[in-house]
Amino acid sequence: MKNKFIIIRYGELFLKGKNRNDFVQKLVANITLTFQKNNFSNFNIKKLSDQLIVTNQNDKELPKMISSLNKVFGISVFYLSYQLENDCEKLYDFVREITNHYEINFTTFKFDISRNDKTFSKNSLILQKELGEIIVKSHGLKVNLSSPQTTFYIRIYRNFILFFTEKIKGQGGLPIGSSGKALLLLSGGIDSPVAAYQLMKRGLEVVYCHFYQQKEGQEKIFALAEKLCPYNNYSNNIYLVDTQPLFTEISHISQAKYRLVILKRMFIRLACSLAQELEIKAIATGDSLSQVSSQTLESLTVIQQVSSLIILQPLISWDKKEIIDQAQQIGTYNLSLSKYEDCCSLFEPKHPITKPKKEIVEKLEGEIFWEETLDIILQKMENFS
Numbered sequence: 288m289k290n291k292f293i294i295i296r297y298g299e300l301f302l303k304g305k306n307r308n309d310f311v312q313k314l315v316a317n318i319t320l321t322f323q324k325n326n327f328s329n330f331n332i333k334k335l336s337d338q339l340i341v342t343n344q345n346d347k348e349l350p351k352m353i354s355s356l357n358k359v360f361g362i363s364v365f366y367l368s369y370q371l372e373n374d375c376e377k378l379y380d381f382v383r384e385i386t387n388h389y390e391i392n393f394t395t396f397k398f399d400i401s402r403n404d405k406t407f408s409k410n411s412l413i414l415q416k417e418l419g420e421i422i423v424k425s426h427g428l429k430v431n432l433s434s435p436q437t438t439f440y441i442r443i444y445r446n447f448i449l450f451f452t453e454k455i456k457g458q459g460g461l462p463i464g465s466s467g468k469a470l471l472l473l474s475g476g477i478d479s480p481v482a483a484y485q486l487m488k489r490g491l492e493v494v495y496c497h498f499y500q501q502k503e504g505q506e507k508i509f510a511l512a513e514k515l516c517p518y519n520n521y522s523n524n525i526y527l528v529d530t531q532p533l534f535t536e537i538s539h540i541s542q543a544k545y546r547l548v549i550l551k552r553m554f555i556r557l558a559c560s561l562a563q564e565l566e567i568k569a570i571a572t573g574d575s576l577s578q579v580s581s582q583t584l585e586s587l588t589v590i591q592q593v594s595s596l597i598i599l600q601p602l603i604s605w606d607k608k609e610i611i612d613q614a615q616q617i618g619t620y621n622l623s624l625s626k627y628e629d630c631c632s633l634f635e636p637k638h639p640i641t642k643p644k645k646e647i648v649e650k651l652e653g654e655i656f657w658e659e660t661l662d663i664i665l666q667k668m669e670n671f672s
Contacts, residue, residue, distance in 0.1 A: 290370040293341035293353050294449070298363020298459055313462040313490075314361040315339065317520050324521050325355040353455070358517040360488055361465070362457030366440075371448040375408045378441070378448055382418050383425065389452060393436035395429050396422060400441040407443050414441070461490030463520035468492045469599055470562040471571045472554060473508060473525075475627045478573030478602055480511050480619040481610050485601035486571055487518050494567060495525045496558055500534055504627040509671070514618050524672040526561060530554075532663055536655040544640045545651050547581055551590045552648070553657060559595045560665055571599040578607065580639035589643045 295318070297311065315332050318339070322330055329344040330352065343349055349367055356365050369388065371377055381388070398418055400411040409417075418439075419430050442449040469486050473479045473495040483493045493515070497508050508525065516523045533553055537546050558570045574582050581590065591598055602610060614620035 290342070291346040291349060292343075292368060292370065293349055293356075293365060294368050294451075295339040295341065295356065295365045295457075296363045297337060297339075297361070298457070299361075299461065310361070310462060310465050311339075313465045314359075317359055317361065317462050317464070318356070320521060321355050321359055321517070322352060324517075325352075327352050327355070356457065357455070358458065359462075360458045360460040360490065360518070361462035363459060364454050364457055366451045366454050368449045368451035371450060373404065373407070373443065373445065373447055378414075378450075379418070379421070381450060382421050382439075385422065385425075391426055391428070393428070395431035395435045396437045396439060397430055397432050397435040398439045398441060400443070402443040404443050404445045406445075458488065458518075460488035463487055463490060463518075463522075464492050466490030467569075468494055468565075468567045469569045469571045470494050470496050470558055470565065470567045472558055472573075473497045473511065474573065475507050475511065475623065476573070477614050477620065477623040478575060478578075478610055480515060480573075480623060481605075481613045481617070482571060482573035482601050483515055484518060484613065484617050484619075486599060487515075489601075491569075491599075492522055493519055493571075494522075494565065496528060496561055496570075497525065498528045498530045498554055498557070500529075500531050504625075507622060507625050507627045510622050511619055514622060518617070522672075525670070527669045527671065528557060528561075528664060529667060530557075530664055532660050533657070536657060536660050540651050540654055542647075542651060544638060545643060545648060548586060548589060548640065548643045548648060549652060551581055552593045552652075553661065555590060555594050555598070557661055557664060559593075560661070561668070562596055569597045569599050570594065571601070573602055574600050575602045575605050575607070575610065580641045583641045585642040586640075589645050589648055592645065 297314070311334060315334065318332060327343070327348060331342050333340040333342070341352065343352065353365065353367055356362060369381070371381055385391070398415045400414050402411055422428055423430065437452055440451050440454070466489055469491045471479060471483050471486065471493050473483070475497070483495070486493050495512055499505065505527065512523050512525050533550070537550055540546050540549060555570070562570050574587060577583050580586065611620060614623060
């Protein structure tokens with residue numbers, strides 16, 4: 288017996304107790320969709336207590352399949368493995384024929400061996416020594432226990448042996464959809480796409496809401512959503528909201544320094560109305576505490592008081608460098624830098640207010656017909672999915 292397959296380990300899902308099966312089922316469904324979206328077929332996914340086993344009728348497809356797993360949340364680690372019989376001599380034969388299974392493009396190695404089956408005829412130290420000697424004598428390689436170029440992993444179970452060389456770190460987190468949905472206010476800047484990624488990592492399918500005052504440059508918003516699509520379980524649901532009528536109203540507010548705060552309160556109201564219509568239980572933003580004047584504790588308090596839903600802010604404690612590093616990692620950074628006029632920039636005052644007063648804001652809102660304006664805006668929004 289010498290089978291080849293992909294092993295996927297759950298990580299955090301292993302801690303879910305009685306609810307674990309629901310999370311694992313969601314992970315299996317998401318992996319299945321990922322394989323299908325990448326045009327793989329004839330595969331099978333088998334559930335074990337702490338891992339999934341993926342097989343394919345054509346095992347030459349497996350190395351291609353494994354590369355599609357690196358954007359699936361809920362996976363701790365995954366690797367391509369051979370399954371051998373629980374037989375000491377068969378294991379030694381496999382190592383003697385190592386070049387039939389692996390390319391020798393390295394000069395140093397080590398064996399990492401553990402025995403779940405303590406009745407196996409040889410212990411781990413003897414196996415490491417004897418199998419290492421086979422590799423050294425056959426291929427002239429050197430053992431390096433501290434920093435080898437390649438590690439041969441051997442896991443010995445009661446009924447079989449696993450043999451593999453590379454552990455690939457997964458995205459971790461929870462499977463998309465296992466925590467429900469969130470409506471994210473996607474601005475087109477650096478922060479909100481990173482916020483989307485962090486929401487996805489906690490099992491939320493993200494629906495996007497983008498407020499605009501001109502259609503020029505909107506391809507940037509679609510490009511950002513497309514870049515995040517594989518992380519979002521291939522969901523790409525965008526609502527575009529033309530808020531030009533709102534800008535006209537807000538421009539009439541007498542105190543210019545309060546206009547941006549009031550604009551953001553209107554955005555929260557619009558987002559809550561849309562989320563409730565879609566039966567989504569939370570809205571989300573890319574706010575980072577005190578990064579700009581409208582993100583001070585006082586400003587956020589006044590802005591968020593109008594929300595009828597929970598507001599998720601996954602970046603609230605992040606600094607800008609952390610956000611930029613994450614944006615570069617997920618591939619949204621350069622897209623976010625492309626030119627596009629953000630709505631909020633229209634009302635950036637020369638001397639921004641950092642500690643707005645709720646009573647003043649509410650009085651100023653009384654100067655405009657905001658409720659009627661929001662109703663008109665909601666009736667004209669567009670959906671792309």
